[in-house]
Amino acid sequence: MFKKLSELLFYISFGAGLAFGTSSFTIIAGLFEVVSAPWVLAAILASGLICVLISLSVAELASMYPSAPGIRTYLKIGLSDQISLVLTFLYLVFMVLVAGIEANMFALVLSAVFPAVSPVAAISGLIVFTVVVNCFAIEFPRVLQVVTTLAMILFVIGMGIYGVVSSPTDYVFTSLAAGCRHEEVFLLPIAMVMSIYLFTGFEWVTLLGFSPQSYERRIPVSMPLAIATNVVSYSALTVGLACVMSRVQIHETPIPQLPYLTALLGGSGAHVACGLSFLAVFSTFNAGIMSGSRLMYTLTREGKLPRWCAIMWYRTGTPIGAIFTLGILSLASSLFIYQFRLELPAAIVGSSIVTLVYAAFMLAALRLRKSQHSVRRRFASPVPVWAQWLVIVVLLLIGLSTLVSSPVNSGQVAIGLLAAFVIAIALARRSHTKSTAAIGDTQGDAS
Amino acid sequence: MNSLPFQSLYDCLAEFQQRFNAHTRVKKLVVNWDRSIVVEATDSASVATMMIKELHVTEVLSGAHPDTSNPIHLQAGESALIRIFSGDYNPAHALIEGDLAVFSSEKDKVKLEAITMVIWGL
Numbered sequence: 001m002f003k004k005l006s007e008l009l010f011y012i013s014f015g016a017g018l019a020f021g022t023s024s025f026t027i028i029a030g031l032f033e034v035v036s037a038p039w040v041l042a043a044i045l046a047s048g049l050i051c052v053l054i055s056l057s058v059a060e061l062a063s064m065y066p067s068a069p070g071i072r073t074y075l076k077i078g079l080s081d082q083i084s085l086v087l088t089f090l091y092l093v094f095m096v097l098v099a100g101i102e103a104n105m106f107a108l109v110l111s112a113v114f115p116a117v118s119p120v121a122a123i124s125g126l127i128v129f130t131v132v133v134n135c136f137a138i139e140f141p142r143v144l145q146v147v148t149t150l151a152m153i154l155f156v157i158g159m160g161i162y163g164v165v166s167s168p169t170d171y172v173f174t175s176l177a178a179g180c181r182h183e184e185v186f187l188l189p190i191a192m193v194m195s196i197y198l199f200t201g202f203e204w205v206t207l208l209g210f211s212p213q214s215y216e217r218r219i220p221v222s223m224p225l226a227i228a229t230n231v232v233s234y235s236a237l238t239v240g241l242a243c244v245m246s247r248v249q250i251h252e253t254p255i256p257q258l259p260y261l262t263a264l265l266g267g268s269g270a271h272v273a274c275g276l277s278f279l280a281v282f283s284t285f286n287a288g289i290m291s292g293s294r295l296m297y298t299l300t301r302e303g304k305l306p307r308w309c310a311i312m313w314y315r316t317g318t319p320i321g322a323i324f325t326l327g328i329l330s331l332a333s334s335l336f337i338y339q340f341r342l343e344l345p346a347a348i349v350g351s352s353i354v355t356l357v358y359a360a361f362m363l364a365a366l367r368l369r370k371s372q373h374s375v376r377r378r379f380a381s382p383v384p385v386w387a388q389w390l391v392i393v394v395l396l397l398i399g400l401s402t403l404v405s406s407p408v409n410s411g412q413v414a415i416g417l418l419a420a421f422v423i424a425i426a427l428a429r430r431s432h433t434k435s436t437a438a439i440g441d442t443q444g445d446a447s
Numbered sequence: 448m449n450s451l452p453f454q455s456l457y458d459c460l461a462e463f464q465q466r467f468n469a470h471t472r473v474k475k476l477v478v479n480w481d482r483s484i485v486v487e488a489t490d491s492a493s494v495a496t497m498m499i500k501e502l503h504v505t506e507v508l509s510g511a512h513p514d515t516s517n518p519i520h521l522q523a524g525e526s527a528l529i530r531i532f533s534g535d536y537n538p539a540h541a542l543i544e545g546d547l548a549v550f551s552s553e554k555d556k557v558k559l560e561a562i563t564m565v566i567w568g569l
Contacts, residue, residue, distance in 0.1 A: 065545035066550070067549050067550060139554045298542065314475040317562070
């Protein structure tokens with residue numbers, strides 16, 4: 001019983017920790033730029049609910065193909081090889097963007113607290129550290145993952161509550177309602193897309209099942225619980241921020257945790273914010289690079305990426321080709337975002353990509369119920385089919401809304417999305433052409 | 448589809464044991480990596496365990512003998528497992544096609560991927 005409970009706790013902490021990064025604070029600040037506090041809460045709740053519904057479909061897919069590289073397998077079998085390839089490469093672009101945003105936000109906090117540290121040095125240091133850790137295959141103990149995530153989430157909830165109780169009661173209601181207008185409902189779609197970013201990563205737990213039985217209950221249950229945990233922590237933070245800082249003060253900084261904790265804790269608040277940001281970046285960054293490099297390695301072994309991505313270090317058995325490639329791409333992305341201060345547009349581009357991928361997951365699950373009905377499912381989503389279709393339509397519509405109602409320069413978001421699609425389609429076409437040529441060569445040899 | 452090169456999973460793993468032990472480069476990967484790998488067919492009653500100790504597959508046992516501290520469990524249809532362990536089916540492809548499931552720590556998954564690449568190439 002204890003073993004099963006600790007396994008479940010690990011899955012929840014992995015999903016929640018991967019989703020809760022330093023850039024989550026930036027997104028919450030960005031949400032305040034779009035809508036007022038009550039609508040920020042509504043967007044977080046609505047996106048959380050949608051992600052729970054998505055997670056149930058992902059759990060069904062994972063129960064059919066346990067431990068498979070989810071995005072590639074589910075979409076290849078459920079939709080088509082080409083669609084799967086394009087979306088897998090899009091997801092890799094998203095991971096590189098997230099690494100760039102995370103490194104930037106961590107560097108900003110570090111430089112604000114320790115002015116002698118230049119942001120570029122902090123960004124480079126973080127990425128080099130992560131690459132080295134991955135190359136040496138240093139695996140942090142599971143208990144450390146659970147403890148750090150739990151500490152971070154409890155601290156964020158605690159600080160949110162502290163922000164509320166330290167404000168006068170009548171001020172809490174006034175500040176929460178400040179600037180709230182009914183017309184903001186039209187901005188809810190873009191706020192929801194941004195909020196989906198806050199939960200992204202919960203699905204990576206499907207790679208980690210300890211045993212076949214894990215896919216029957218523990219993994220399916222862990223994803224909604226991880227999302228619910230983050231809904232609570234983000235909501236507490238939102239309310240706390242609204243009580244302590246004005247809306248303008250919140251969204252004029254990409255690192256609102258710093259002024260917030262300084263306002264609450266005084267001089268030591270900045271150092272506490274730095275510690276909190278370290279905890280947040282720890283799980284997201286490490287797990288992200290590791291998962292991304294394994295995905296690249298798998299694609300290389302499938303013949304979809306250049307062979308050097310599969311170069312291996314014999315001493316540890318780690319795919320250093322993929323790790324270095326992802327590290328270099330992450331560094332380039334970080335420096336580009338830093339140079340042009342593009343963290344929020346990059347996050348919105350990433351969020352739109354993920355919205356599309358999540359819609360594809362749900363579609364794949366529905367299609368597989370017809371085409372692969374004989375494959376054993378250890379878990380089936382209890383969500384009615386019509387509701388799953390509704391979520392797919394909502395995801396596609398809100399994803400498109402980023403092109404017309406982005407809070408930042410819509411042109412930047414549109415160009416970013418276009419660039420991501422061009423890269424993904426070009427990579428997919430290249431690998432498809434190579435595969436076709438390889439088949440042709442084989443047939444030629446045979447004849 | 449071509450006929451399978453082995454009659455049973457156990458025969459296939461016994462041949463794999465010889466291939467593994469004769470491979471010099473793979474030994475670099477399994478330094479300090481003593482494990483028991485449970486190989487289970489999902490469509491038959493075939494279950495076997497490969498014991499890796501001091502750079503060698505020391506024995507292939509019938510049935511499941513999992514390592515309590517570092518369990519590794521492979522699951523697939525029996526014909527898929529035979530094709531994988533005889534080198535006819537790239538395990539990376541099998542994983543992507545959903546034909547193979549691997550349950551272990553992340554570190555051990557990385558190690559298994561490395562071992563398969565050294566033995567069978569890309």
